[in-house]
Amino acid sequence: MRYLPLTPDDRTAMLAKIGAGSVDELFADVPELARLDGPIHDLPAHASEMAVERHMAKLARRNLTAGDGPFFLGCGAYKHHVPATVDHIIQRGEYLTAYTPYQPEIAQGTLQMLFEFQTQVARLFGCDVANASMYDGSTACWEAITMAGRVTKRSRAVLSSGLHPHYVSVANTMAKFTGDTLVTATPELTAEPDTDALIDQIDDETSCVVVQYPDILGRIGDLSKLAEAAHAKKALLIAVVTEPVALGAIKAPGEMGADIVVGEGQSLGVGLQFGGPYVGLFACSQKLVRQMPGRLCGETVDAEGKRGYVLTLSTREQHIRREKATSNICTNSGLCALAFSIHMTLLGEKGLRQLAEINHALACKAADRLTQVPGVELVNGAFFNEFTVKLPAEARPVVRALADKGMLAGVSLGRLYPAEDALAGGLVVAVTETTTEDDIEQLAAALKEVLA
Amino acid sequence: MTINQSGWKPEMTSGDQQGPTETFTGARALMRDEALIFEIGSTDTTGVDFGEVEAPASDRLGGLARNRDIGLPGLSEPETVRHYTRLSRQNYAIDTGIFPLGSCTMKHNPRLNERVARMPGFADIHPLQPVDTVQGALEVIHQLSNWLVTLTGMHSVAMSPKAGAHGELCGILAIRAALEARGDTREVILVPESAHGTNPATAAFAGYKVEGIPANGAGRVDLEALKQRLGPDVAAVMITNPNTCGLFEPDMKAISDAVHAAGGFVYCDGANFNAIVGRVRPGDLGVDAMHINLHKTFSTPHGGGGPGSGPVVFSQALTPYAPLPFVEKTADGFQLVEEETAEEHHARSFGRMVAFHGQMGMFTRALSYMLSHGADGLKQVAEDAVLNANYVLRSLSDVLQAPFGDSGPCMHEALFSDKGLAEGFSTLDIAKALIDEGYHPMTMYFPLVVHGAMLIEPTETESKAGLDQFIGAVRSVVERAKAGDETLKGAPWYAPRRRLDETQAARKPVLVWEDPNLVQAAE
Numbered sequence: 021m022r023y024l025p026l027t028p029d030d031r032t033a034m035l036a037k038i039g040a041g042s043v044d045e046l047f048a049d050v051p052e053l054a055r056l057d058g059p060i061h062d063l064p065a066h067a068s069e070m071a072v073e074r075h076m077a078k079l080a081r082r083n084l085t086a087g088d089g090p091f092f093l094g095c096g097a098y099k100h101h102v103p104a105t106v107d108h109i110i111q112r113g114e115y116l117t118a119y120t121p122y123q124p125e126i127a128q129g130t131l132q133m134l135f136e137f138q139t140q141v142a143r144l145f146g147c148d149v150a151n152a153s154m155y156d157g158s159t160a161c162w163e164a165i166t167m168a169g170r171v172t173k174r175s176r177a178v179l180s181s182g183l184h185p186h187y188v189s190v191a192n193t194m195a196k197f198t199g200d201t202l203v204t205a206t207p208e209l210t211a212e213p214d215t216d217a218l219i220d221q222i223d224d225e226t227s228c229v230v231v232q233y234p235d236i237l238g239r240i241g242d243l244s245k246l247a248e249a250a251h252a253k254k255a256l257l258i259a260v261v262t263e264p265v266a267l268g269a270i271k272a273p274g275e276m277g278a279d280i281v282v283g284e285g286q287s288l289g290v291g292l293q294f295g296g297p298y299v300g301l302f303a304c305s306q307k308l309v310r311q312m313p314g315r316l317c318g319e320t321v322d323a324e325g326k327r328g329y330v331l332t333l334s335t336r337e338q339h340i341r342r343e344k345a346t347s348n349i350c351t352n353s354g355l356c357a358l359a360f361s362i363h364m365t366l367l368g369e370k371g372l373r374q375l376a377e378i379n380h381a382l383a384c385k386a387a388d389r390l391t392q393v394p395g396v397e398l399v400n401g402a403f404f405n406e407f408t409v410k411l412p413a414e415a416r417p418v419v420r421a422l423a424d425k426g427m428l429a430g431v432s433l434g435r436l437y438p439a440e441d442a443l444a445g446g447l448v449v450a451v452t453e454t455t456t457e458d459d460i461e462q463l464a465a466a467l468k469e470v471l472a
Numbered sequence: 473m474t475i476n477q478s479g480w481k482p483e484m485t486s487g488d489q490q491g492p493t494e495t496f497t498g499a500r501a502l503m504r505d506e507a508l509i510f511e512i513g514s515t516d517t518t519g520v521d522f523g524e525v526e527a528p529a530s531d532r533l534g535g536l537a538r539n540r541d542i543g544l545p546g547l548s549e550p551e552t553v554r555h556y557t558r559l560s561r562q563n564y565a566i567d568t569g570i571f572p573l574g575s576c577t578m579k580h581n582p583r584l585n586e587r588v589a590r591m592p593g594f595a596d597i598h599p600l601q602p603v604d605t606v607q608g609a610l611e612v613i614h615q616l617s618n619w620l621v622t623l624t625g626m627h628s629v630a631m632s633p634k635a636g637a638h639g640e641l642c643g644i645l646a647i648r649a650a651l652e653a654r655g656d657t658r659e660v661i662l663v664p665e666s667a668h669g670t671n672p673a674t675a676a677f678a679g680y681k682v683e684g685i686p687a688n689g690a691g692r693v694d695l696e697a698l699k700q701r702l703g704p705d706v707a708a709v710m711i712t713n714p715n716t717c718g719l720f721e722p723d724m725k726a727i728s729d730a731v732h733a734a735g736g737f738v739y740c741d742g743a744n745f746n747a748i749v750g751r752v753r754p755g756d757l758g759v760d761a762m763h764i765n766l767h768k769t770f771s772t773p774h775g776g777g778g779p780g781s782g783p784v785v786f787s788q789a790l791t792p793y794a795p796l797p798f799v800e801k802t803a804d805g806f807q808l809v810e811e812e813t814a815e816e817h818h819a820r821s822f823g824r825m826v827a828f829h830g831q832m833g834m835f836t837r838a839l840s841y842m843l844s845h846g847a848d849g850l851k852q853v854a855e856d857a858v859l860n861a862n863y864v865l866r867s868l869s870d871v872l873q874a875p876f877g878d879s880g881p882c883m884h885e886a887l888f889s890d891k892g893l894a895e896g897f898s899t900l901d902i903a904k905a906l907i908d909e910g911y912h913p914m915t916m917y918f919p920l921v922v923h924g925a926m927l928i929e930p931t932e933t934e935s936k937a938g939l940d941q942f943i944g945a946v947r948s949v950v951e952r953a954k955a956g957d958e959t960l961k962g963a964p965w966y967a968p969r970r971r972l973d974e975t976q977a978a979r980k981p982v983l984v985w986e987d988p989n990l991v992q993a994a995e
Binding site for chain 2 (some may be wrong): 021022023024025026027030031034035037038040042043046047048049050051053054055056059060061062063064066067069071072073075076077078079080081082083084085086087091093095096097099103105106107108109110111112113114115116117119120121122123124125126127128130131132133135136138139141142143148149150152153156157158159184186187189190192193194196197198199240241253267268269270271272275284287291292293294295296297299307309315316317318319320321322323324326328329330331333334335337338339340341342343344345347348349351352353354355356358364365366367368369370371372373374375377378380381382383384385387400401402403404419420423426428431433435436438439448453459
């Protein structure tokens, strides 16, 4: 077998050194009843590289890919162009096949990259500090809610109706077990986000307010008022960013008073991958740093006084604190953080702003063009690269019909909120730099045809 | 002593032929430091070209357009490639040598898996596409599920957990949901002292009180003591099997029976499943839930700290409580059961624990690995992993104390203590000296039950010649530590950095780069 270097002679020599007559003797502790002798039924035997590649390629071909036609899906996962450099570098064995940097003297590559990543995320979000990544946006969001609970010693979290429904679902699952109270609501197809409704919900028991920016419908609202209202009740404001490219165009949540900013970093460097692996971003103010979950990389010096980096503040973490840790997270999303960081370095501030401008410009064009289709109305007042339109019919069958034409038209709100009839006409359309004007034209024409 | 038993030993430069002590750049040939992007980049530089797109007459950003600088430096493409390539050369990796971190299972990462994961049909599909456009992806999940369920002899599998610790949480939440469904409010989870830190942290994260389980003199769970402690307040026990001392728990079935008789559930930490895959099915041992680290047993790359993937297999008793979403095969093809259809089929699910459907990019890699090895090859994987570990154990137990060496063979990892080192020498010194020998050290000071623990997991992808060389290096370093060789305390001498000051890092944390000029101005 190509992945196993031991030869039959090696095995014999090694058994002799060990003093065992056979490999079976090494498994002597396994009780008789649990031993599997003979082949495992129903599973195939080994296969060549070529045969495996053929099998997998056949499965891959059964999917309609984002590159196959016009593509407008978003809602927490975005199709952006990832420069070839990113994928080349993350496949270098020194990154790909390294472990969590527990031996910093021979892991400065990973550690320095993480330090740069933390700085990039903190600056993008307008916060003091960021950690070395979480699993994804949805788990980062729940971790932020529990962190707010630790900081405020309260357990009532107010969640915006504009928060991604999967993120709400994750929080609901966890809260059932931790006993936290979550105040949630279903979004309405209004032009503005639910800022005022959220402010009304903040009381003296509230640990945090969680607001997505831009929200699930693509709407953008000023967070300053919300931050003030939360702070007046000594609650924290948590902002959730599922499209970090937006922050090349709009104000950072930290700038508007958010105490914790979490996000999904998939847009930069990572790719769609059917939902994972992605990379959770987590940033906060300096005074909250000791309550943060996850790995943190910090600067220090070595025995000769040279600058170097180590994992630090690990007394918050499970491998030291065990049941008193701030989170159980261990493995996070290191390689995706590297991809994010390389993409961000290639862009730089200038490139990020250009990228954001192009996304916004194309989204404006798409919104204008789609609303020329009879019966289609734009919901949003403001938006970045994603907006919601209301169709004169249920959006879900429309999306399905357009998929048959090889076009992925957007995310129907019926998919995300199947029980909500009032949202059934909603279609969330995402437009990025990968969208062409011809794609927009094709979508408008097809939509017109299907709705007629 | 022949240090390199694979035959070749490089010539060392002799001490009296040293070159100049300083170079202009501070570099030592291939070993050179790299500045931070914040020190070499500029916010006016970009390495990406965009086409022209006409700006809208006015923006629709609701008056929230960014008006402050962000402070994100950019580099041109060649500078970017060079920056990250130079940094990469300061990393040790499996691709450069044995990575014997006990409990972490650092095995070779086949490149076929990378190619497969990047096929556009897997890499370039959106999680919210209509399900009839992603039938191939759902079939990957379905096939992988079938492998995992069959190999473990369990009833079902939840694919969405993002990593091992997330899988632990998934298992414990299912247990809690099952208990609550029968109106049972048990609040204690028993965890052995030798467990990974994630076990007690997970139990606490899910709202449980954590208590220890005593071990016996042979490094296994003390069955009688466990039975004494079981009772109506114990929700579950979390057992790692093979355990973190590298030993199989021979009483596992009896433990499960006792826990079940007392009304509790058995969670198995499957981090070490690589030792028994194809030879033992946890389902035959009474396990109710177990996570599987695809990034350990099934070779998906660790990536310098993730991403992982931690599917959880369940017994029949826990299956109804498994999380959403999951894939079901129907007459009309593969369906994705989410919140919408869960009520019909899966009303007792404890809910969703992550956005979307799990680590697809890891599923494709793991399935590619399983198909490559096949059921026969996976059994050989376990056997070679155990053989390599026992070879290390017996090749070092005359110089290092193996606390459980007398009780028989180990499984996939060999455990040693620091007993016998000269006064003032520690496991840390051994580890750092191994860095100078060109190796990544073993896991240090874990498990906590052994003084100065050194846990070596070679994995099945190391050759005998490679192991012989590694063993030679460990023996040499240990002999120096026994002889009181003070130079060990300064090790590593030849790494990109000498020992780093972790105390300073924690006392005054510097977690982001700040422009020293601005910092100075502020002070």
